[in-house]
Amino acid sequence: MPVFTFSGKNASGEKITGERVAANKQVLAAQLRRERVTPGSIREKGKEFSLPMFGSAKVKTKDIAIFFRQFSVMIDAGLPLVQCLEILAANQENPTFQKTLTGVRTTVEGGATLANAMRQYPNIFDDLTTNMMEAGETGGILDIILQRLAQYVEKAVKLxxxxxxxxxxxxxxxxxxxxxxxxxxxxxxxxxxxxxxxxxxxxxxxxxxxxxxxxxxxxxxxxxxxxxxxxxxxxxxxxxxxxxxxxxxxxxxxxxxxxxxxxxxxxxxxxxxxxxxxxxxxxxxxxxxxxxxxxxxxxxxxxxxxxxxxxxxxxxxxxxxxxxxxxxxxxxxxxxxxxxxxxxxxxxxxxxxxxxxxxxxxxxxxxxxxxxxxxxxxxxxxxxxxxxxxxxxxxxxxxxxx
CATH class of the missing domain: 1.20.81.30 (Type II secretion system (T2SS), domain F)
Structure with a gap:
């Protein structure tokens, strides 16, 4: 696994730095938060100076609607949650969305709920999505919630x-x-x-x-x-x-x-x-x-x-x-x-x-x-x-x- 250098502040407000081994940046950020450390910057060691990425890093609303629709079908078919996320990430053409879904899957594998894993990516999964996911997980109706989310996003795209x-x-x-x-x-x-x-x-x-x-x-x-x-x-x-x-x-x-x-x-x-x-x-x-x-x-x-x-x-x-x-x-x-x-x-x-x-x-x-x-x-x-x-x-x- 890659080694990351990080900096942040602990509960007392003191600045701390160090190196950790983690699957990705999202997993390391979650680990630091559990230790009551607010992460500042996290960089993979040896890749501190990377070339800028050209092209759009934005995830289209239409892609999110398709994701919810496919996710609901998989959950309804009885596939495990982690496997669903792995398949959806592998078939995702948008590199930004693919990294996001991989990060969500890794966080869920670490024991977090799907809603909390999605909360790490507020630019893609807003409060409406995460709160509905939380309600679906609590009530055991995640497939129905995903269908409603897909319908909601599709109608928003149409409007x-x-x-x-x-x-x-x-x-x-x-x-x-x-x-x-x-x-x-x-x-x-x-x-x-x-x-x-x-x-x-x-x-x-x-x-x-x-x-x-x-x-x-x-x-x-x-x-x-x-x-x-x-x-x-x-x-x-x-x-x-x-x-x-x-x-x-x-x-x-x-x-x-x-x-x-x-x-x-x-x-x-x-x-x-x-x-x-x-x-x-x-x-x-x-x-x-x-x-x-x-x-x-x-x-x-x-x-x-x-x-x-x-x-x-x-x-x-x-x-x-x-x-x-x-x-x-x-x-x-x-x-x-x-x-x-x-x-x-x-x-x-x-x-x-x-x-x-x-x-x-x-x-x-x-x-x-x-x-x-x-x-x-x-x-x-x-x-x-x-x-x-x-x-x-x-x-x-x-x-x-x-």
């Missing part, structure tokens, strides 16, 4: 794909329009401007505006690139701050056309996540905390945390949901009925199904509305530039013929 596919066309058209207008202003308009100077003709206002804009683009083209990069970086930095992220999400939810769609996506994700957790036996308070973290919207996250606090104080779930102002009346009423009848998990799943269909319909409607609007704006922009360039020529021809 995300529907939104992305709806945005591809308008984004592509707008990008092409910007490139065409930029090319006209940068290279075509200056040719006409030099022609007009040589002819000495009087230029109408639209032509002067287009030539002025062309001169600005020609001299300050870098300003648009720098401004775009600065805007992107600024929004990214604002979203890192909790208050900034909250205000940005609040503004997006209030925007016409986009706001209602984002609200429907948020409600679909909330109901699907909480319904899956409750169905799997996760307590509602813990389920609300996990759902808030995975909501993807700061406004919804704050609302769910307030709901959780209200339930801790002994209130029902319906009243704080209504008071938040984030959830539609239909959602709160159906959740109220589910709470009263003891079938909240089924009700949440039905609401999730309904709102996922609503998201599909809303994205189709938005695309149908944006398509003619974008094409019209493209025609006006390009046509306006072309007409403004020919106006002086028309005036000159009219004078010559007169």
């Amino acid at each position: 995300r794909s529907a939104v992305k596919s709806a945005l591809i066309y308008p984004v592509a058209i707008v990008s092409i329009a910007v490139l065409i207008v930029g090319a006209l202003l940068k290279w075509v308009v200056p040719i006409f401007a030099n022609l007009f100077v040589g002819l000495g003709v009087d230029l109408p206002l639209p032509t002067r505006m287009v030539i002025g804009l062309s001169a600005f683009v020609g001299h300050f083209w870098w300003f648009f690139i720098l401004g775009s990069v600065a805007l992107f970086y600024g929004i990214k930095q604002i979203r890192k701050h909790p208050k900034g992220r909250y205000y940005l999400d609040h503004i997006l939810l209030k925007m016409p056309a986009v706001g209602p769609l984002l609200r429907k996506i948020a409600v679909a994700r909330f109901t699907r996540t909480l319904g899956t957790l409750i169905t799997s036996g996760v307590p509602i308070l813990e389920g609300l905390a996990i759902t808030a973290k995975t909501s993807g919207n700061a406004v919804l996250e704050e609302a769910l945390l307030k709901v959780r606090k209200a339930i801790e104080e002994g209130r029902t779930i319906v009243d704080p949901l209504k008071e938040s102002g984030v959830f539609p009346n239909m959602v709160t009423q159906m959740i109220g009925v589910g709470e009263a009848t003891g079938a909240m998990d089924n009700m949440l799943q039905k609401i999730g199904d309904f709102y996922e269909d609503e998201v599909d319909a809303a994205t189709r409607d938005m695309l149908a509305m944006l398509e003619p609007l974008i094409i019209g704006l493209l025609g006006i922009s390009v046509g306006g530039i072309v007409v403004s360039l020919y106006l002086p020529l028309f005036s000159m021809i009219a004078k010559l013929s007169g």
Whole structure:
């Protein structure tokens, strides 16, 4: 087995270093934690200076969904847990996911539960996954939990794909329009401007505006690139701050056309996540905390945390949901009925199904509305530039013929 050098801090806060023999980094990290040592850096001896890995180290959500589906079939067939993980790791094409599954298998072999082994990889297995795994292991229904996780991830992938596919066309058209207008202003308009100077003709206002804009683009083209990069970086930095992220999400939810769609996506994700957790036996308070973290919207996250606090104080779930102002009346009423009848998990799943269909319909409607609007704006922009360039020529021809 390989030898690793490590550094970390013990329970007293003192820095310690040393060397250990272990199967891999994950196993050594688990051993150190059992000894109440918080690991800092762990490197394999002799490979401290390794070449960087090129390519994406990210695990796709689709790969995780397939993993859960295959895992559930194997567990249902009666295969031992460690053997399932070994087979799945061996057949995994993504090297990052393969190393993760190998680390999970090794940790499970060392006596840890599957949930705790997965908690070592929070970038791949989130709190929702690990808590559901824990509930499945405790209740002896791991195969059922894996099936639910597979269904949950597959529906989340479908929802995300529907939104992305709806945005591809308008984004592509707008990008092409910007490139065409930029090319006209940068290279075509200056040719006409030099022609007009040589002819000495009087230029109408639209032509002067287009030539002025062309001169600005020609001299300050870098300003648009720098401004775009600065805007992107600024929004990214604002979203890192909790208050900034909250205000940005609040503004997006209030925007016409986009706001209602984002609200429907948020409600679909909330109901699907909480319904899956409750169905799997996760307590509602813990389920609300996990759902808030995975909501993807700061406004919804704050609302769910307030709901959780209200339930801790002994209130029902319906009243704080209504008071938040984030959830539609239909959602709160159906959740109220589910709470009263003891079938909240089924009700949440039905609401999730309904709102996922609503998201599909809303994205189709938005695309149908944006398509003619974008094409019209493209025609006006390009046509306006072309007409403004020919106006002086028309005036000159009219004078010559007169």
